[in-house]
Amino acid sequence: MQLQDKIVVITGAGSGIGKALVRRFNAEGTKAIVGVDLNAATAQQTADELGCIPMTADVAKEEDVLRVIEDTESQVGPIDLFCSNAGVGAGESEQSPNDEWQFCWDVNVMSHVYAARHMIPRMIARGGGHLMNTASAAGLLNQLGGAAYGTTKHAAVGFAEWIAMTYRHQGINVSVLCPQAVRTAMTDNNTNATQAASTDGMMEPDVLADIVVEHLARDAFLILTHEEVKTYMARKAGDYDRWIGGMNKMLRRITGVD
DSSP states (O other): OOOTTOEEEEESTTSHHHHHHHHHHHHTTOSEEEEEESSHHHHHHHHHHHOOEEEEOOTTSHHHHHHHHHHHHHHTOOOSEEEEOOOOOOOOSTTSOHHHHHHHHIIIIIHHHHHHHHHHHHHHHTTOEEEEEEOOTHHHHOOTTOHHHHHHHHHHHHHHHHHHHHHGGGTEEEEEEOOSOBSSGGGSSOOHHHHHHTTTOOBOHHHHHHHHHHHHHTTOSEEOSSTHHHHHHHHHHHOHHHHHHHHHHHHHHHHTOO
């Protein structure tokens, strides 16, 4: 995916990773970027600062995702790249309320399903297109202190894999973005989850956006912004019991529990 002259939609564009993607994609000469956010004020702020087209939507609602797609394609043009980037962290453990688990499921998984459901037929009809779903390294390695987050990010990676396996021959490219800790509002805390995720440091969103552009240029499926994750994945696959033991050891170190 070469971004020059392309029409792009980015959800969660009001701050953090989404806003950094708007900035970096603009530098690549996109034709238009639609910056979508739940908060109308932050969507407008990104638009005023970076020159994208603001839209407001709750990506947990299919009708909102469909509205963004229909409004973009009728008012701006056919979408070349849909970045389903919005995500939430909730559901610390199995004891967390059902509504926290459902909230994570709706935003971290179903928003990707809604985008794919309504974009794939359109993209196939015009010869192809690209979806980029923001998951997390937690979708590959799980997340200490974040049961619902780790579980739903695993599901997000699995769904992206399924889309890629099913539609690649019809011109649908899929990328799944799996960073470790990135300096955003979600990581502006000292929770067990953030401490675990930031073991290898905290990446700035603009650095991540540079890496994303490099991977999109070669239509890469897996976008790993932290090289260490490859090593961790290999260790996990090579000896699951040892890996789980190591994660448990990390948890005990972070929490101070023997």
